[in-house]
Amino acid sequence: MENKLLETENLTIHFGGVRAVENVSFSVGEKEIVALIGPNGAGKTTVFNLLTGVYQPLSGAIRFKGERVENRKPNTITRMGIARTFQNLRLFQNMTVAENVMVGYTCRMRGGMLVAILRTGPFKKLEAAAEEKAHEWLSFVGLSARANELARNLAYGEQRRLEIARAMATGPNLLLLDEPTAGMNPAESESIMELIRGIRDLGAAVLLIEHDMRVVMGISGRIIVLDYGEKIAEGRPEEIQKNERVIEAYLGKKAAKG
Amino acid sequence: MLFQQLINGLTLGSIYALIALGYTLVYGILLLINFAHSEIFMMGAYFGVFSLMIFEKLHIFQGAPFMLVACALAASMICTGLLGVIVEFAAYRPLRNAPRLAPLISAIGVSIFLQNFMMIVVSPESKTFPDTIPLHVYKLGGTASISSLQVIIIVVSVALMAALHLFIKYTKMGKAMRATSQDAETAKLMGINVNMVISLTFFIGAALGGAAGVLNGMYYGSVKYNMGFIPGIKAFTAAVLGGIGDVRGAMIGGFVLGILESLGAGYVSSAYKDVFAFVILILVLVFRPQGLLGRKISNKV
Structure with missing residues (x-):
């Protein structure tokens, strides 16, 4: 992870009183497949919208290939890759x-x-x-x-x-996939996973939002977990599976303790 | 008489169709009814007159009437095209995120401004359109005939429409225009510079309106500061008739309206010829608001 393709620093955006994304920092390296997961409403798609210029962050920074991305128009960001x-x-x-x-x-x-x-x-x-x-x-x-x-x-x-x-x-050098396998059967999901690996092999990095844990665990090198707009965990798939805060976010406090 | 009225209708219709394209292109992308478009048409006619006057002063193209008309047409299209871009930049772009009523009112403002500007700066009187093409009348068997002017109007209009069709269908900018009209937000995220597409759309729409102005001036032999109003509203009717936002619809709507109007004028009474257009507008709005080619639009959630 020496070469950081994308880097966000304390990314924050609020909608009215809702802290949609709060102090989120993460990075994506070249040719890396990273999954962004979290319960519904955790702010995953909002992160995508921030990265692509649909929303402007309230505070924080986004760097892509070393260049600042905030305050640029979506079409310029697409051109950047x-x-x-x-x-x-x-x-x-x-x-x-x-x-x-x-x-x-x-x-x-x-x-x-x-x-x-x-x-x-x-x-x-x-x-x-x-x-x-x-x-x-x-x-x-x-x-x-x-x-x-x-x-x-x-x-x-x-x-x-x-x-x-x-x-x-x-x-692109970085492809953002928002639930690429939503509504697909296992066979179809499998072929999308193949496709994503193919994209990585062509030299692009992939950041994907996904709910299907089989897909997430199957292809991502690293997983970032959001809950209520904050990053609660980051790590390799096997680490995330055991992470208590993640289990708590998904299943509730009791389940995590029991 | 039927045949003669069809020829007259086709001539009228091609002018309506050219203007209607300007309404429909802009509506397709911004969902804005550009009420200033009838004045763009008027300005086109004036630009045509001015460029012919300049060509005469400079003694260029004097022996070659077709070259003269072609150059006047091109000059007028470029000027109106740029005017269209300026109007969008000054009157609509600042209101891009305002409620939809605001740019509509701004459009009416531009329309009033341009009319009065021409009335005060040029003249409140009508101006003669210089003679260019020698007038021939070709007999078409029986009592019907077609004039050299009518031939030129129909040929030029059809050629411009064909060019537009090819541009939209096959070029990169044409595809960008279609993509933007279907979903501007997504188009931006696919790297399309939507502002540039909008400027281009205004340029093309206004240039076609300007061409229609020149052809109209040649046909009727005069131009006036308020000449845009009636053809503008009729072309808007044509655009609605074809399904506003649909390019082929505007072309078909223009021809259908021109022909119906001519038939009405010939068979009922020419005094009522304007009435037909507006009766059609009302009937379309009541019975088929999406127009001939338009699809039912469900509101986006």
Whole structure:
């Protein structure tokens, strides 16, 4: 963990009186798979929203590749190399599967508005490159056959895969996955786990929010536990499984003691 | 007579369709009815007149009427496009997070401002649109005929619409526009510069409106500071008829409205021609508020 890709320091945000995230510090190293877990309402998705610029922190710092991330716009942060998926799917429903991925690739394309309007030589090359990239990512997640369907016609599990492909097309160094296996059966979860390992092998780090403990314990190198907006534990899977505060947060005080 | 009215309707319809695209593009992305768009159309007509006057002063393109019109059209589109971007920047962007009524009122303000600006600075009288294209009338069998102006209006409009369609469907910026109109928040998180997409949308919408202004000026031979009002409202009707926010809908809505209006003028009474458009608006709003191509919109939770 010498090379810290992402580092947060005393990250804090309040909504009215609710301390959604309070003094949370953690880091993610290069090519690391880290899980962010915690009971419902612990502030996990809020952390994602802070990391991607949807919310601005009340206080604290976020550094990505050594650069500050706070007060930057979401599209700038994506360009810096943080991509994400969503807990409740947010695909561009009325675009085709391939187009969804190409939208992700848009921010990696050079050539400004003028080039696009004038349709100059490099422009056509860029469009062709975008299409090729889109197909690469679609085959990576196993959706090549459905490239020309509208996104809304995909099955639920396929839509989740498409979100991952779209996020990967933005060329991230860090991928944030918000409950990637929610609503999936064990076989489907297994294949998503394979996919996540594949992403790591391609060189990106992954930070995932997940409720399915089989998935969490199966793929993460490190686990961070949030409860009521605060970090209550951090460690390797086997350490977290035995951690009393974690058991208490999930099952209540009595269970932890008994 | 039916055939003649169809030709007139097609001409009128292509102008409505071009203007309607401006309403629908902006609505698609910001959910804002840009009431200043009818004045953008008016400004386009004036920019057309001014550029023709300048070309005449400079003695360029004088022997080549088509070149002259093409350049005046291009100049006007660029000027209106930039005007559209400025209007968005000055009047709508500061209100981006305000309640939806605020930018609507701001749009009406821009509309009143532009009208009065042109009335005071240029003239409250109508101005003659310089003659450019030699007028030929082609007989089409029977009593129907089509003029060279009508041919140009229809051809230019269809070409611009085809270009827009290709742009939206196949280019990176076109995809970014569609993505933004479907879900701006997610588009941002996918690295799209939404502010730039919005500026581009205003540029394209206004440029098309400006082109419509020039064509309209050529067709009727004059321009006036308040010429935008009626065509603007009719084009808005066309956009609603097609399903506001839907690009193909605006095109189809424009043509349908133009043709219905011409048929009404020909077969019932030309005195009532404006009435048809607004009767259609009311009927659409009552019976099919989502428009011809629009899908039922369920409110986001």
